[in-house]
Amino acid sequence: IKHLSLDENGNVVISPNLQHGIEVRSRVIATQDYQVQTSDYFVGIQATQDTTITLPDASSLFNGQIFVIKDELENADVYTITIQAPASQLVENRQSIILASPGTAINIYTDGVSKFYIM
Numbered sequence: 001i002k003h004l005s006l007d008e009n010g011n012v013v014i015s016p017n018l019q020h021g022i023e024v025r026s027r028v029i030a031t032q033d034y035q036v037q038t039s040d041y042f043v044g045i046q047a048t049q050d051t052t053i054t055l056p057d058a059s060s061l062f063n064g065q066i067f068v069i070k071d072e073l074e075n076a077d078v079y080t081i082t083i084q085a086p087a088s089q090l091v092e093n094r095q096s097i098i099l100a101s102p103g104t105a106i107n108i109y110t111d112g113v114s115k116f117y118i119m
Helices: none
Strands: 002-006 012-016 027-030 042-045 051-054 066-071 081-084 096-099 105-110 115-118
Touching: 042 051
Parallel strands: 027 042, 042 066, 051 081
Antiparallel strands: 002 012, 066 105, 081 096, 105 115
């Protein structure tokens, strides 16, 4: 069964029937320094070097918008993985935080103004 839906540009397209009750979010892979996009949800870090993940400007996001950031290669103990807020913004009252444990995942939400919080 197919149905009509909207794509990311607002165009009407024919889509296959999806399993109801399942939520799917976008996932990007970061192998080096990465600027999180407002449309991202899961950020899978596959670092083979020190890597900085920079969050978008909180004021460009919805109040309560969430990002899930994960050390997918489980090597945060080998490479420094930094999660950084934009200038003049904070993550848990810090300019940046570092993932220290292999396989670490953090969920971050924003106030939509200037701050990010770890859940």
